[in-house]
Amino acid sequence: MADDATEARRSALAGLDLxxxxxxxxxxxxxxxxxxxxxxxxxxxxxxxxxxxVEEVLGAGLPLEPGEVREVCEDALLIRLGPDEWxxxxxxxxxxxxxxxxxxxxxxxxxxxxxxxxxxTIIAVTGEHAADLLATGTGIDLDPAAFPPGRAVRTHIGNAxxxxxxxxxxxxxxxxxxxxxxxxxxxxxxxxxxxDAAVAL
Amino acid sequence: MLLIPCxxxxxxxxxxxxxxxxxxxxxxxDPEAATDExxxxxxxxxxxxxxxxRELWFHxxxxxxxxxxxxxxxxxxxxxxxxxxx
Numbered sequence: 001m002a003d004d005a006t007e008a009r010r011s012a013l014a015g016l017d018l019x020x021x022x023x024x025x026x027x028x029x030x031x032x033x034x035x036x037x038x039x040x041x042x043x044x045x046x047x048x049x050x051x052x053x054v055e056e057v058l059g060a061g062l063p064l065e066p067g068e069v070r071e072v073c074e075d076a077l078l079i080r081l082g083p084d085e086w087x088x089x090x091x092x093x094x095x096x097x098x099x100x101x102x103x104x105x106x107x108x109x110x111x112x113x114x115x116x117x118x119x120x121t122i123i124a125v126t127g128e129h130a131a132d133l134l135a136t137g138t139g140i141d142l143d144p145a146a147f148p149p150g151r152a153v154r155t156h157i158g159n160a161x162x163x164x165x166x167x168x169x170x171x172x173x174x175x176x177x178x179x180x181x182x183x184x185x186x187x188x189x190x191x192x193x194x195x196d197a198a199v200a201l
Numbered sequence: 202m203l204l205i206p207c208x209x210x211x212x213x214x215x216x217x218x219x220x221x222x223x224x225x226x227x228x229x230x231d232p233e234a235a236t237d238e239x240x241x242x243x244x245x246x247x248x249x250x251x252x253x254x255r256e257l258w259f260h261x262x263x264x265x266x267x268x269x270x271x272x273x274x275x276x277x278x279x280x281x282x283x284x285x286x287x
Contacts, residue, residue, distance in 0.1 A: 066209055066264070082264035083209055083284065139202075139214035153210070156217050156262040 009035055009092075012121045012181035024198040027129035030188055031200030033122030033173050034092075039099050041078070041086040043111030050111045057098075057105040062086065067151045069165065074098050079152045079165070087163065088113070120163070121181035125188065126171040129195035134164070134172060136191050144169050158187040205270060206282050210263040221257030223247045224269045224285070251275050257285060 013032050022031075043050040045064060055061045058072035063080045070078045076090040076098055090098050096115075103113045125133065131142040137158035141147060152165040160183075163175035176184045189197060203215035229235035229243055248254075252275055258268045271280030 066211070082266060085265065139216070154263055154265075155213070161262045 012178045013185055018199050022199045022201040026198035027195035028125060028127040028133050028192050028197040029200040030197055031124045033124040037090040037092060037094060038117045039088040040114045040116050041088050042084055044084055047110055049109050053105040053109055057101045067153050069150055069152050081154055119178060120175040121178050123174045128170060130170050130172055133192055133195055158184060160184045203277060205258060207260050207263055208282060208284055213263055217260060217262035219259040219261045221259055224255045224257045
């Protein structure tokens with residue numbers, strides 16, 4: 001019988017055979033980010049029972065500023081995406097344990113947690129011209145003063161909706177819908193020619 | 202291109218939004234009792250003003266909330282914007 005765990009995590013970019021093309025230096029490096037567990041957390045921000053239930057499990061309060069990214073327990077991140085929506089990102093090694101605890105903490109209250117791990121592919125864009133490349137396809141202001149490292153926004157880039165997580169001034173993680181991953185990658189490579197884009201190892 | 206000031210996300214390009222039409226249309230409160238005329242009016246006959254208009258926009262690529270936006274259909278000038286259901 002096939003290894004279910006391996007099959008479940010087959011990358012949407014597997015067909016591009018990136019491993020064999022990796023190498024070289026360029027103004028921008030494109031690579032697939034490490035797969036993570038991802039959950040949509042919904043609930044009323046103003047509801048104290050909801051906020052407390054989340055804080056009790058995660059060890060940190062809900063981030064309340066739009067686009068705020070907060071480190072919580074077990075190397076997980078909580079990102080504020082909307083008035084009543086957050087994204088919980090956890091390492092694959094966590095294997096659903098944290099999410100199970102959040103879900104049981106929310107039981108009976110007004111919040112909900114949904115696993116969306118397989119819905120998106122994470123593409124890492126790094127390098128001197130990373131922001132320049134993304135700026136060719138989005139209307140959001142990528143100046144570090146307006147979008148500092150450590151923040152995230154959901155927007156549209158190129159042909160896809162993307163959750164953009166800025167790790168550093170020159171490092172972005174783009175969470176794009178899985179079915180768009182391949183065409184989005186090709187869009188990045190096409191636009192990246194101007195900046196000598198290379199595939200990261 | 203419109204730059205719509207989303208109350209949650211800040212100013213974003215119109216391409217992040219989906220247009221949802223007139224914000225003032227009211228569904229008949231009691232569908233069973235509504236006359237054909239009332240249904241037809243609700244479904245098909247909407248105002249098409251040249252000038253200020255209150256309309257719905259869905260912030261599809263942002264906070265994924267419906268907004269009520271005041272927009273002048275003649276000049277594209279935007280007025281107040283608020284979350285449709287806060």
